Amino acid sequence: MSALTIAFAYVVGGMIPLTPYIVLRAVHPAFAWSIAATVVALWVFGYGKGRFTGSGPARSALQTTLIGGLAAAAAYLIARIIS
Amino acid sequence: MPQTPHTEKHFTAGDRVRDIVIGMSDGLTVPFALAAGLTGAVATTDIIVTAGLAEIAAGSIAMGLGGYLAARSDAEHYQSERQRERREVRDLPELEAAEVADVFKEYGLTEEEAAPVVAALVRRPEAWIWGSRSPTPGAPW
Structure with missing residues (x-):
């Protein structure tokens, strides 16, 4: 039961930043909405x-x-630096 | 001033809310960071959606099973500790009584203050077993 609740909460949480990328076709407006x-x-x-x-x-x-923002900012910056 | 009875505010929300908090705090953070990172590197949303869905599938399984296994091994550890204490109370009561007295001394009680409490616990073996070691069951980390 515990495992299902954790997994379900993860899916719900994860769909929030991802939904704009599903709905919108262009990357940058999707990023802003995300x-x-x-x-x-x-x-x-x-x-x-x-x-x-x-x-x-x-x-x-x-x-x-702040923690969520920091993690995302780090990921974005590292990707920009490498690519 | 209204007269309301004093109630202590502990973490009362229960295991379900705890599980939701565990799942959602990572669920909001990791896919968000992944999408942001990919936005900095690729030009199409298709890749981001695919990677995001894959991450959500993997992350939810890993978090769910991880939390479940951690809680289970905690409970097993607690059970085995309890059985060990039960054996010790039965086989080495003097040592166990001294152990309990030490715990009270750590709280700042003197020998004389601790003695009657220890004596009372010795008369109640079940309560003694519960109190002699207190791991925290239910905490998933």
């Missing part, structure tokens, strides 16, 4: 997590968004 959707989702998710765990929701929201 960033917007994921930043909002990370913020909401972090906020909810902070509420559930009892640590500050705003702090948790900021932390989650």
Whole structure:
């Protein structure tokens, strides 16, 4: 049960940044929408997590968004440097 | 000021919410980073969608099974620790009593303060087994 819940949550989370690439044909508008959707989702998710765990929701929201943004920025920059 | 009873706010959300948090925090981060990285390297969305779906499939399986196996090995470890404690309480009660007394001393209790608590636990072997070691069951990491 635990495994299914984790896997399902992963799929739901993963489809958020990917959906713009499925819907739109051009890479860069898709990228912009992907960033917007994921930043909002990370913020909401972090906020909810902070509420559930009892640590500050705003702090948790900021932390989650920064970590997600940092990971994506690192991936984008490394890809740009290499290619 | 309204009179509300004091309730301690612990992590009360339960295992389901914990699992959702585990899955979604990686699910939001890794595919997002992958898509961003590919955006910096390729020109078509087809490749990004294909790679993203492949990553989501692999990631969800790895995270799900990983979390499940970690929780299971935790539970097994807890069970074996408990059986070991049960044996020790039965076979080496003096040593175990001293171990419990040491735990209380670590909390800052004096010998005299700890003695009656230890004596009370010795009279209740089941409670003693529970209290003598406290691994944290259920934590998946």
